[in-house]
Amino acid sequence: MELAIDTSSNTTSIALSEGGCLMASLTWQTSRNHTVELLPNLICLLQQFGVELGSMEAIIVARGPGSFNGLRVGVSTAKGLAFALNIPLVGIDTSEAEAYDFAFTGLPLRPIYKAGREQVATALYRQIGDEWQHLEEPNLSTLTDLWPRIKEKTLFCGEIPSGMMKEIQRTLGKQAIVSHSISPCRSTALAVLGWRKLTRGERDDPITLQPLYLRPPHITKPRDKRPPFATVSKSSETKNGNSQTRC
Secondary structure (H helix, E strand, O other), X not given: OEEEEEOOOOEEEEEEEEOOEXXXXXXXXXXXXXXXXXXXXXXXXXXXXXXXXXXXXXXXXXXXXXXXXXXXXXXXXXXXXXXXXXXXXXXXEHHHHHHHOOHHHOOOEEEEEEEEOOEEEEEEEEEEOOEEEEEEEEEEEOHHHHHHHOOOOEEEEOOOOHHHHHHHHHHHHHHEEEOOOOOOOHHHHHHHHHHHHHHOOOOEOOOOOOOOOOOOOOOOOOOOOOOOOOOOOOEEEEEOOEEEEEO
């Protein structure tokens, strides 16, 4: 049995599968509370279906792109479980799992996520016959830069804001098919894609697997409040027989 974990966004899901076939899943909405919600919900799912964590034979995790905090929690949890249980670990791109739900259409599939700074995270996939193709790896782009890359009728999916949906449809017209629904459980697609990698003998190292961040986290260095080239002087005074130091 495999455990799939997706904490890429506020739509969080976990799933239990057997040979890539879904057995049970749990999806919930969170607000940056992945840290405190993931493990209790995992325990709840296991208990509900009478499954022991020790019976897991592989861990599959969405590695991004997505929420910085969500990915950190999901990938760290997956790595810890895989290491503790000594079982295989597989990381899958979130955009690939999002697109896979629409593989049956045979169309080019372009997942879209708002990435801030007027940019979107995107990628491109397509199912041709029995072959699942990676046509474009996850990357950052603006919608303006994206338009020339749309060469044929394409299905857009993912967590696309309504304003962005309208802009895609207005600009591309009949070349764009926009999914107005968010995949309710990306972990289901994760289970299938992860199982495929496992059967090919592919796995990730729990020590080296990292979240896929298309942009480094925004970290501000603490400001040094002292003036440039400030020197610290000390003087000693005696008051009531005690030596005091002033800076």
